[in-house]
Amino acid sequence: MRIDKNQINTLNDKALPDHRESFEYISHKLTARDIPVASLIEKIQSFQIAIPSWALGTGGTRFGRFPGGGEPRTLEEKIDDVGLLHALNAGSGAISLHIPWDIPENVAQIKAHAASHNLLFDAVNSNTFQDQPEQQKSYKFGSLCHSDADVRSQAVAHNMEVIRHGEALGSKSLTVWLADGSSFPGQMNFRKALQRTLDSLREIYARMPEDWKMFIEYKPYEPYFYHTVIQDWGTSHLLASQLGERAFTLVDLGHHLPNTNIEQIVATLMMQGKLGGFHFNDSKFGDDDLTVGAMKPYQLFLIFNELVAGMEDNTSKNPYPAWMIDASHNLKDPLEDLLQSVEAIQLAYAQALLVDRKALENAREDNDPVLAQEILQRAFRTDVRPLVAEARMEAGAALDPLAAFRTLSVRENLVRERGKKSMATGL
Ligand code: LRH
Numbered sequence: 001m002r003i004d005k006n007q008i009n010t011l012n013d014k015a016l017p018d019h020r021e022s023f024e025y026i027s028h029k030l031t032a033r034d035i036p037v038a039s040l041i042e043k044i045q046s047f048q049i050a051i052p053s054w055a056l057g058t059g060g061t062r063f064g065r066f067p068g069g070g071e072p073r074t075l076e077e078k079i080d081d082v083g084l085l086h087a088l089n090a091g092s093g094a095i096s097l098h099i100p101w102d103i104p105e106n107v108a109q110i111k112a113h114a115a116s117h118n119l120l121f122d123a124v125n126s127n128t129f130q131d132q133p134e135q136q137k138s139y140k141f142g143s144l145c146h147s148d149a150d151v152r153s154q155a156v157a158h159n160m161e162v163i164r165h166g167e168a169l170g171s172k173s174l175t176v177w178l179a180d181g182s183s184f185p186g187q188m189n190f191r192k193a194l195q196r197t198l199d200s201l202r203e204i205y206a207r208m209p210e211d212w213k214m215f216i217e218y219k220p221y222e223p224y225f226y227h228t229v230i231q232d233w234g235t236s237h238l239l240a241s242q243l244g245e246r247a248f249t250l251v252d253l254g255h256h257l258p259n260t261n262i263e264q265i266v267a268t269l270m271m272q273g274k275l276g277g278f279h280f281n282d283s284k285f286g287d288d289d290l291t292v293g294a295m296k297p298y299q300l301f302l303i304f305n306e307l308v309a310g311m312e313d314n315t316s317k318n319p320y321p322a323w324m325i326d327a328s329h330n331l332k333d334p335l336e337d338l339l340q341s342v343e344a345i346q347l348a349y350a351q352a353l354l355v356d357r358k359a360l361e362n363a364r365e366d367n368d369p370v371l372a373q374e375i376l377q378r379a380f381r382t383d384v385r386p387l388v389a390e391a392r393m394e395a396g397a398a399l400d401p402l403a404a405f406r407t408l409s410v411r412e413n414l415v416r417e418r419g420k421k422s423m424a425t426g427l
C-alpha cells in the first residue's frame, strides 16, 4: 500500500479550520516574543529521524510475542513501511539496517526502492551478540573482547562486511553495540576485555572508508548481568578518543541506570565534539524500549535543550548527530508507535527551540535558579503541536498522522496484502 498525496490533502482539508485557529494563536504569541515562526518550521522540517529496520514488527520478550498481522516480511516491505511513515509525517526520511537481520541482496533494486519513497540509508549496525547458523565461532563469551583471537577476527570481519553493505547503499556510518560482558564476578578480566575491545575496534576503524564515522554505543547491563565491557558514556568516550577523530559516542536513552542525568552526558559529549548519534526511546526501569516521551517528556525536553544548545554553539566541534528511534513494540501497532515517537521527538525539539537562551544564560550568571526554571518551563509548557502540524502539512504530510493512519485503514490494508500471520524478522 502507498499513501497518495490526494488522500492526505483530503484529510488535511477537513482538519484545516481547527488547525488554522490554533496555528494563528501560537504564531501570534511567538511573533510577539520575537521568535521567527518560519525559521522554527524550517528547523522542524529538516529534523529527520531514522527508523531502524528491526522496529517495524512486533517485538517480544522471552515470555511471549503477540504479532498483530500485516508485518513486513522482506527488506522491501520494511522500506515500504518506513515510506508509509514518511508519507504521513515527513519526518522519518531514513532507514537504519541491522546486519545480518536485513541484508540487501539486490542493492540496485533496494536503493531504487528506498529512493522511490524519498528515503536515505542511515548508519548500518553490526551484530556480534547472536550466533548465526553459518558462523564458525560462537559469541557466547564475547566478540571483540573475546579471549580467543579467532573469535575477535571473525567479529572484526563481520563489521567489515557490514561496512561493505553500507557503502553499497550510501550509508556513512557504522554503529557498534557490543553485548560483550560477563554475568559472574571473576568470570572476565576487566582490563584484558577492554584492551582487546580497543584493539579490535582499532582494526575496524583503520579499515573504515575515510568519509565514514564509527558510533560506539554503551549499555550498563543486559544481556550480561554483572559487567558490560562498554558500560557507560565514559568508557565509550575513552574508546572513541583513543580511536581518533571519526569515532564517536552514541547515546541510547534506554541505556542508563535509573535517574542518570542524560542531559548532562549530552552536554559533556558535545563539549568534547564526541556525540555522534542518538537512539530515542523511553523507559521506566531500564532498556524498556517504550514509545519516546511516554514516560518522561520533561527529561526528553531537557535533553533536547542541551542538544539544541550544542548545535547552536558556533564554537562547537561536534558534528551534526545521527538521529534514530530504537524501540521494540510488544503491545502497540509498531507503525502507530513509531508515529507517536517521531511526534514526541519533534515536539521536544520544537519546545527546546523556544528556550530563550540569552535570558537563560543571564539567569545562570546571576545565580537565579527560580528564573532559570521559569525560562525552561515556559518553553516546555508551550503547546507546540500546531507548529509541528504546520511543518508537516507544509512538507506535504498529514496534519494528524496517527488519525490519518487509522482513517486510511493502513494496518487493515497491510494485513490484507501480507496476511494475518506475517511476522517481521529481527528483534
Ligand atoms: C541494544 C540496542 C542496540 C542494538 C539494538 C537492537 O539494546 O539498543 O542499539 O543494535 O538494541
Ligand code: MN
Pocket: 177, 217, 252, 279, 326
Ligand atoms: Mn540502541
Ligand code: MN
Pocket: 252, 254, 255, 287, 326
Ligand atoms: Mn537498547
